[in-house]
Amino acid sequence: MTALQFDSFQAIADPSRREILLMLAGDKKSINSIAEQFDISRPAISKHIKVLHQAGFITFEEKGRERYCILRQEGFDELKEWINFFDNFWKERLGKLEKLLEKNPDIAKKKK
Amino acid sequence: MTALQFDSFQAIADPSRREILLMLAGDKKSINSIAEQFDISRPAISKHIKVLHQAGFITFEEKGRERYCILRQEGFDELKEWINFFDNFWKERLGKLEKLLEKNPDIAKKKK
DNA sequence: CCTTTGTGTAACTTCAAAGTTACATATATG
DNA sequence: CATATATGTAACTTTGAAGTTACACAAAGG
The missing domain is CATH 1.10.10.10 (Winged helix-like DNA-binding domain superfamily/Winged helix DNA-binding domain)
Structure with a gap:
């Protein structure tokens, strides 16, 4: 419509x-x-x-x-969804990093 | 910078x-x-x-x-804030409506 | 009914954005 | 070293967006 x-x-x-x-x-x-x-x-x-x-x-x-x-209000939906996509991308990435640190806590230590 | x-x-x-x-x-x-x-x-x-x-x-x-x-990530901040402004605007408006309905439940009834 | 007010739009100008081709340069590779 | 590859950019063209002025028209108000 x-x-x-x-x-x-x-x-x-x-x-x-x-x-x-x-x-x-x-x-x-x-x-x-x-x-x-x-x-x-x-x-x-x-x-x-x-x-x-x-x-x-x-x-x-x-x-x-x-x-x-x-x-x-609906006019803003497309933008909101677009932003949300990238927001989720960052959150997901952060989640992966946290899991990685749980399994290999050594990574957080300084190399030298 | x-x-x-x-x-x-x-x-x-x-x-x-x-x-x-x-x-x-x-x-x-x-x-x-x-x-x-x-x-x-x-x-x-x-x-x-x-x-x-x-x-x-x-x-x-x-x-x-x-x-x-x-x-x-920071590149998206300005946009996110902009969207948030309008999001809050809608939420606030909804909040006002709810308060209004609490005080005057009659408004919700059909006029005729 | 005449005038004012609120709005839409056509016709035009100007300017910047988006594309192109051509060229320059730095790094990699045989 | 000669060549291929990855990239940046200058110079140019084209197109469309954003502005303008001028005009049209419907609704309000005296």
């Missing part, structure tokens, strides 16, 4: 877009109220919002002529 | 670079052995490796004329 048309890694590569996400963690905000916080033009922000939406990071809540942007 | 000259968000925005990191989770690899796995040219891979290094994701182990790339 929510066909991702934009890579989430790509989406958060831009500092302005990361800033927008941070702003939305505070509260939902209209497009214009977001744009006010930036030096770049309103259409530029509009594009960033579009990207964030297409990447699944935000949803909209229409209110008259205003469009409020709301953070969307 | 390790002056980051490249943004880590930017570094993982490129699919090839993410792929390289995945490859290195298996084992350390020489630049050429990495390049072999890709369709793009060796110099292109060389550049990607440089970026990953400057962003702190990998270190090198020189072995004669070969240069082995090794995953570096």
Whole structure:
């Protein structure tokens, strides 16, 4: 249903877009109220919002002529899983090292 | 000491670079052995490796004329913290909701 | 109804990223 | 030593991302 048309890694590569996400963690905000916080033009922000939406990071809540942007938890899933993969990699590696030290405690001793 | 000259968000925005990191989770690899796995040219891979290094994701182990790339755990820290921020945001929000329901159990009931 | 406000988007410019080829250099090997 | 191998990098091209301005349009408000 929510066909991702934009890579989430790509989406958060831009500092302005990361800033927008941070702003939305505070509260939902209209497009214009977001744009006010930036030096770049309103259409530029509009594009960033579009990207964030297409990447699944935000949803909209229409209110008259205003469009409020709301953070969307699932948007962060892909990244979280990616990080988790490497986290597990390190943990696993640490586990192996511990087992090794249990069996060969001598390794921990200085060579000389 | 390790002056980051490249943004880590930017570094993982490129699919090839993410792929390289995945490859290195298996084992350390020489630049050429990495390049072999890709369709793009060796110099292109060389550049990607440089970026990953400057962003702190990998270190090198020189072995004669070969240069082995090794995953570096700290490189992932910035990202992990970023994700954690939003994770805490959701958890906190959930906590607030639970407290609210404790005090006003009626909210959970259907309106009609 | 006219004007203001909030937003989307088309058309354009600029710039940097990602790729290429060509060349340089250092190490290994027969 | 001559050659093959592993790598770095300069110079260049192409492409797309990010910004701009200008315009369109729907909703609100007097």
